[in-house]
Amino acid sequence: MKNQILLTLRGQKSRASVAKDLRITPQGLGLIERGERIPRPILMKRIADYYGKTVDEIFFDDK
Template sequence: MIKNNLKKLRGDLNQKTVADSIGITQQQYSYIERSDRMPSLEVALKLSDFFKKPMEEIFFTFKDNKQLSDISQKEVV
């Protein structure tokens, strides 16, 4: 499963603040943070810029040696 570190990176900020800053809804951000949906490349790049972290530090933590092809099973926001 593809996971992310968004909740940890968000710290004391609320989801709406992050979502507004990158131009998506709070609900979309919540889906991404919970790993219910994968962000589009554009949104992933905006998150990377917002948190000043490379995408590899935010996304792509693999569990059980799953492959990137598992991404296709998630809806893209």
């Protein structure tokens, strides 16, 4: 299942630029955004901090 929240948060930024900021590969970010990979907790926290959200809001909110 796609992580629509991540896609919305990324907006018009390129996957490559966000991945570079997060210190991961664009392919890895794509896997996370498509729901094909669940990141480790440390990466979840880094992503949440990057977007100014909580880990729960991005990865565990059922809305």
